[in-house]
Amino acid sequence: MSSQMLRKSRSEKELMRINVPINEHLPYVEAERDVLIRSRVEIINRIIPLAITAAKALEAPDEYLAEAVEEFQANNLFTDEERQFMESATTNEQDKINYSWKLESIWVLLWSVGLVPELNSPAKTCDVDLLFDVVLNSSKDDLINKASVKQKSIILDELDFIYRAHWSVRNAQLHGTDIPAALDEGVVYERHYAFNWLVHYMDQEWEEISTDT
Incomplete structure (x- = not known):
């Protein structure tokens, strides 16, 4: 199993453990070899x-x-x-x-x-x-x-988790249902935003960052 698949699986298991709905069809985050972390x-x-x-x-x-x-x-x-x-x-x-x-x-x-x-x-x-x-x-x-930048794999683990958590927040907002108690929508959004900047997501700079789910 690839590191991307393992990362997705771990995130989904943790989200289910804290009673957060998941979307099994969300794609993987980028592979380590394709990611450049900011200095x-x-x-x-x-x-x-x-x-x-x-x-x-x-x-x-x-x-x-x-x-x-x-x-x-x-x-x-x-x-x-x-x-x-x-x-x-x-x-x-x-x-x-x-x-x-x-x-x-x-x-x-x-x-x-x-x-x-x-x-x-x-x-x-x-x-x-x-x-x-x-x-x-x-x-x-x-x-x-x-400052010492953490290992790429550790940063991608957290990005993967918050990316999938953010989908759950947006899904609840879309359908007018309660956001899972284990998530604060503002915290989730800002974390996703920061992680996407950290990994040069779509080569966007700070004010341009998108948080796609």
Whole structure:
């Protein structure tokens, strides 16, 4: 049995164990030989602007944000959309919600380079205090030096699982049924988003990422 088949089988068994419906006809995720994981520098350079925009979304003081931008030399790390959000004197509630949810993407990226110990249950949001402590109380050099990208097989295992979990969320939304209790729809979406970026899914950059199921 190929590693792709084994990965699919393991994910399906775990989803069934936690009472999440599966779709046996979903395809495999890409094989390890066909996947290029982003480098630790790329990952840290994505974590930093995400953390700063999330801090703004959570209404951190302007002085604190300005210091963080300067300390991390983050101006050249923001996407155009993130820069627009950071430069806005007033922000709407939906933008705040969207950027605060990116904490769940950050958690995946931190996990992928060993800066947080584990991915918690997809039913639970991440440890926000720990996240900000890890990122914003370090320098960029510290983060890069501490970062070590996990093995490709481990990242693909988690991608496969969240991809199949995301199908279950979308299936419930489509049919107007309850989302499985073992899944939080926001957590699942953001994890899938971050993993697809990590593996260069369809060669898309951050603001373009699709989360096909």
